[in-house]
Amino acid sequence: MDRILSNQNSRVKAWAKLATKKGRTENKTYLLDGWHLVEEAIKAQAKFHAVMATEAQMAQHLPDVPHGVPAFEISEEVAKHIAGTNTPQGIFAEISLPDKTFDPSYVHDGAWLLLDKIQDPGNVGTLVRTADAAGFKGVVFGEGTADAYSPKVVRAMQGSQFHLEVLNGDLNEWADALTANGLPVYGSQLDESAQSYRQVQPSTQFALIVGNEGQGMADELAAKTTANLYIPIQGQAESLNVAIAGGILMFSLAAGN
């Protein structure tokens, strides 16, 4: 097994570049940080390009890494450099970005979450993880939403990208196609003139749109929905965090929760 001890090593430089959208797009790969995510990728039969681990992590996990995957032992310093954090667990994988095209006109069932310009990577990743827990079939990232494979989003998704569809798409097209296919499309608004989310019966087939932290949903999208839903605020808080609002709506709207 190759041992890599320097941040100047060309492979290390390439892995560090995967923290940027440009680096990921050029390589068509992204990084997983920590055994939990690597294990999820193994279970999901993701396409591995490399596994990199410190001596201790490699000793513990190499037996579980699929045969034929190039393995590299790295120093603690290299681990910190690749992770971009000071306390990485010390095991990473480089795997292929999903190469999926998905035509919403073929979507006839399931619960779908549509993210309209959600900017904070922690919010985006948490929304995907919560959609997974609520039994959603997929999450569609509209233009302006944080990239699904950036390190902070990947960390917050906690492996949920392997459990449901994670797609990029034009949310106007999605809203039109799902509506045409008979799925109700619910928007969310911070506006008491919208309908209370409590009035919607739980269902297994619908779409929910959550919008930008500051501006909310785009007006064009809000005009296309079956209904726009509102979470009544009882106290003096002006609004809810978008991931909290999304979580409350998803668990209330999806049948079975």
Add this chain to the structure above:
Amino acid sequence: MDRILSNQNSRVKAWAKLATKKGRTENKTYLLDGWHLVEEAIKAQAKFHAVMATEAQMAQHLPDVPHGVPAFEISEEVAKHIAGTNTPQGIFAEISLPDKTFDPSYVHDGAWLLLDKIQDPGNVGTLVRTADAAGFKGVVFGEGTADAYSPKVVRAMQGSQFHLEVLNGDLNEWADALTANGLPVYGSQLDESAQSYRQVQPSTQFALIVGNEGQGMADELAAKTTANLYIPIQGQAESLNVAIAGGILMFSLAAGN
């Protein structure tokens, strides 16, 4: 008005120290960053020790600052230093820490959130903000929970500390006292043997305990509750983020949401 241009200024050093628990405890004050929070503190008639703002922010907001509050014009560099971030809005206030003792044996009504060793400051602040939005009367920070007045918690609370009670307390004492006073005390567990949260009727008088991100609630606390509640997970996610789980439970349990 004094103008402060150097990070070496003794006042600047003192403000920067308020980012630490030690600094806050010694000074009995904490920092607010951004006009939204300063305005909330004015509305709440908090005790101000100082307002610090860049030239532009001072010109815009000084007329709204209460009379008699010492005001300091600061440079952009000083603003970044005090904020500990690179893009502060440029207006701050130093205000008194609340000086409250609160005996839970006098609590006979309202909805209360108890935080058992929640470590991530973003989660803690978001939970307080969500409790505010759900109409809760107070949040009790148990030992091991992130400090309510650390910069990241203050940012995530978005001023909700001025809308409800934010207290430190011994959660075992709180659970005992509330139970003795006839309020149901609900725990939360990631355990299908617990009761589904859907089976609890919404109410205006109860306590909800949420526990540590990794370990959940302490066993000793879980043994004291009226019931421990469980959010059924439909997909393959192993768990929910603690702030999301808390948000779903608070909005489901509190009458009126």
